[in-house]
Amino acid sequence: xxxxxxxxxxxxxxxxxxxxxxxxxxxxxxxxxxxxxxxxxxxxxxxxxxxxxxxxxxxxxxxxxxxxxxxxxxxxxxxxxxxxxxxxxxxxxxxxxxxxxxxxxxxxxxxxxxxxxxxxxxxxxxxxxxxxxxxxxxxxxxxxxxxxxxxxxxxxxxxxxxxxxxxxxxxxxxxxxxxxxxxxxxx
Amino acid sequence: xxxxxxxxxxxxxxxxxxxxxxxxxxxxxxxxxxxxxxxxxxxxxxxxxxxxxxxxxxxxxxxxxxxxxxxxxxxxxxxxxxxxxxxxxxxxxxxxxxxxxxxxxxxxxxxxxxxxxxxxxxxxxxxxxxxxxxxxxxxxxxxxxxxxxxxxxxxxxxxxxxxxxxxxxxxxxxxxxxxxxxxxxxxxxxxxxxxxxxxxxxxxxxxxxxxxxxxxxxxxxxxxxxxxxxxxxxxxxxxxxxxxxxxxxxxxxxxxxxxxxxxxxxxxxxxxxxxxxxxxxxxxxxxxxxxxxxxxxxxxxxxxxxxxxxxxxxxxxxxxxxxxxxxxxxxxxxxxxxxxxxxxxxxxxxxxxxxxxxxxxxxxxxxxxxxxxxxxxxxxxxxxxxxxxxxxxxxxxxxxxxxxxxxxxxxxxxxxxxxxxxxxxxxxxxxxxxxxxxxxxxxxxxxxxxxxxxxxxxxxxxxxxxxxxxxxxxxxxxxxxxxxxxxxxxxxxxxxxxxxxxxxxxxxxxxxxxxxxxxxxxxxxxxxxxxxxxxxxxxxxxxxxxxxxxxxxxxxxxxxxxxxxxxxxxxxxxxxxxxxxxx
Numbered sequence: 001x002x003x004x005x006x007x008x009x010x011x012x013x014x015x016x017x018x019x020x021x022x023x024x025x026x027x028x029x030x031x032x033x034x035x036x037x038x039x040x041x042x043x044x045x046x047x048x049x050x051x052x053x054x055x056x057x058x059x060x061x062x063x064x065x066x067x068x069x070x071x072x073x074x075x076x077x078x079x080x081x082x083x084x085x086x087x088x089x090x091x092x093x094x095x096x097x098x099x100x101x102x103x104x105x106x107x108x109x110x111x112x113x114x115x116x117x118x119x120x121x122x123x124x125x126x127x128x129x130x131x132x133x134x135x136x137x138x139x140x141x142x143x144x145x146x147x148x149x150x151x152x153x154x155x156x157x158x159x160x161x162x163x164x165x166x167x168x169x170x171x172x173x174x175x176x177x178x179x180x181x182x183x184x185x186x187x
Numbered sequence: 188x189x190x191x192x193x194x195x196x197x198x199x200x201x202x203x204x205x206x207x208x209x210x211x212x213x214x215x216x217x218x219x220x221x222x223x224x225x226x227x228x229x230x231x232x233x234x235x236x237x238x239x240x241x242x243x244x245x246x247x248x249x250x251x252x253x254x255x256x257x258x259x260x261x262x263x264x265x266x267x268x269x270x271x272x273x274x275x276x277x278x279x280x281x282x283x284x285x286x287x288x289x290x291x292x293x294x295x296x297x298x299x300x301x302x303x304x305x306x307x308x309x310x311x312x313x314x315x316x317x318x319x320x321x322x323x324x325x326x327x328x329x330x331x332x333x334x335x336x337x338x339x340x341x342x343x344x345x346x347x348x349x350x351x352x353x354x355x356x357x358x359x360x361x362x363x364x365x366x367x368x369x370x371x372x373x374x375x376x377x378x379x380x381x382x383x384x385x386x387x388x389x390x391x392x393x394x395x396x397x398x399x400x401x402x403x404x405x406x407x408x409x410x411x412x413x414x415x416x417x418x419x420x421x422x423x424x425x426x427x428x429x430x431x432x433x434x435x436x437x438x439x440x441x442x443x444x445x446x447x448x449x450x451x452x453x454x455x456x457x458x459x460x461x462x463x464x465x466x467x468x469x470x471x472x473x474x475x476x477x478x479x480x481x482x483x484x485x486x487x488x489x490x491x492x493x494x495x496x497x498x499x500x501x502x503x504x505x506x507x508x509x510x511x512x513x514x515x516x517x518x519x520x521x522x523x524x525x526x527x528x529x530x531x532x533x534x535x536x537x538x539x540x541x542x543x544x545x546x547x548x549x550x551x552x553x554x555x556x557x558x559x560x561x562x563x564x565x566x567x568x569x570x571x572x573x574x575x576x577x578x579x580x581x582x583x584x585x586x587x588x589x590x591x592x593x594x595x596x597x598x599x600x601x602x603x604x605x606x607x608x609x610x611x612x613x614x615x616x617x618x619x620x621x622x623x624x625x626x627x628x629x630x631x632x633x634x635x636x637x638x639x640x641x642x643x644x645x646x647x648x649x650x651x652x653x654x655x656x657x658x659x660x661x662x663x664x665x666x667x668x669x670x671x672x673x674x675x676x677x678x679x680x681x682x683x684x685x686x687x688x689x690x691x692x693x694x695x696x697x698x699x700x701x702x703x704x705x706x707x708x709x710x711x712x713x714x715x716x717x718x719x720x721x722x723x724x725x726x727x728x729x730x731x732x733x734x735x736x737x738x739x740x741x742x743x744x745x746x747x748x749x750x751x752x753x754x755x756x757x758x759x760x761x762x763x764x765x766x767x768x769x770x
Binding site: 128130146148149152154155156157158159160163 | 298299308328330333334335336337339340500518
């Protein structure tokens, strides 16, 4: 590591937040912007996960996992129908390096490593967006869709959503022990 | 236009190009007589030469024949069969009886080809004593971590987490059990007894037979095939127990058919012929599902209905169907694909049967016991343009404009080699390239220890053949002019020489005197591949090697160490230098 230097840039403004008490948020997560960021209970935010509420508020439900280097938030001016911001429902897993600009991410959806969700897209419940897959701007993805490979899609009819949700909960149990939380820094 | 990477291909001598070479797209061979075999230049564009050219990495070298060996002139022998997923070795006897797929629990996803894993549908035990609960209990499914496909979608569940292959063989898509071949055989035998009409058999069938097969049942392809095969086998056996030619499906000499055929040969054939004639015509065709006949007008209708209700989404793609062993038009028909076994192979020289490459038989090791690759025997050739190409300049060669290339020969042998190059002044083909090798004869140093060179340099400044070694500094000082007969640059075990090339003009409407002989005969458009400048080079390598192991080692002991043998190897290479600007 290089020696620590004080940044010449003025510290970015702390956004208004509403954080649940059982939230696990690592010290090195970054919350920026001007709109409200709401993070639900039992959600885990890894270090270096980025939330940017400059253009619209962000709401994350409970039992979600937000991994390193993922970026959540609009990166450009929100359109009229996007003003209410980003809503990430319960039990969503956002993997390493994913970029999420969706309006809604449905319950139990998994966004895999370095996937990209275009601005204003709507993801249904229990979807899986495969590694490096992209969802275009404003697209509506129905429930149980699996996006994989070079833009292939299928509907997952296996009916094991409950099991998957349980597995996410177990993962969170483990992460709770591993990631030291620093809730106070962001309040 | 795509960039061009120079390449070198080596010709394997195994392909005999004694038939006259032809040009691309020629309808009839050229009428001119070729010279004697030795003098004929190799035409890289001839349709046949494609089959004999290989990159050096693909070639072997047989130490006994002293020849290059290509994948076409080696024999493959399978050392081991193994599953690429579980890395278990499969004995070849099992491969013969069970087929070439993994019979453990290795499966590929029928949707995307990712490996499937077995998982329990029950949530793992939680709370106190969860660690003590030894195993998860079923039902189990195969599921794909990548596309989330699960065998539950096609209605397949398993009772045990291991031995999935055997379990899967007993379940149809949808969960119904498949009648095993054994059950079917039993049923068949009972029916046979039934036909023969003995009342005892009838009784026993009523009492014992636990399954009564429906003559109109829908068969899965495997059982249909086995039914058909069994039916026609019995038909063949019944209709012609001793056919004239003995072709009762069994060619062995132990069969009665073959025996009677041999008898027929000696008794004039009348004995067997008569019998076969009287017997012929009694064969009948399969009648119902039990005999393997499947007339299913419903299936088409079903398919159309399914398409109507579920649409395109429910159909399997061509790739997915390709992986399957049976006809599977819909996603619901797909079955997990058992992993295809892989092999490790050893290679033998076709002429002398010596082993050229032999991998370690253990699956996990990647080492080779024997590996005689050409890379260790033949100087490699690297092509570089002499003048550095500016990134802004076009990567194409300007027509009729001389370009110089640097050929670097690197010697892998521990003896220094003498290399002689020969090229035709004009390459064969409709658009001939003019080629000049500025230094066609040179010596490449031995591949000795790296430090040897450094030490020797210290003592004697002059290098091998008295030519001064060109240093990088000298080259940049403006000595850019390549001299004829001189090596451009020399290193420990490598030598660079310059080759000058005048690429052809690809214009068809050139004036008559510029045209080549071939062009006058065939004035068609520029064909695919003709814009590439490919130069055939005949390379002759001479060196003095140690005499081959067996005969020298025994006789003289220590003092014969110095016995050396002159070796020679000659082969054609093709250098792909670049593409010519078409306009």
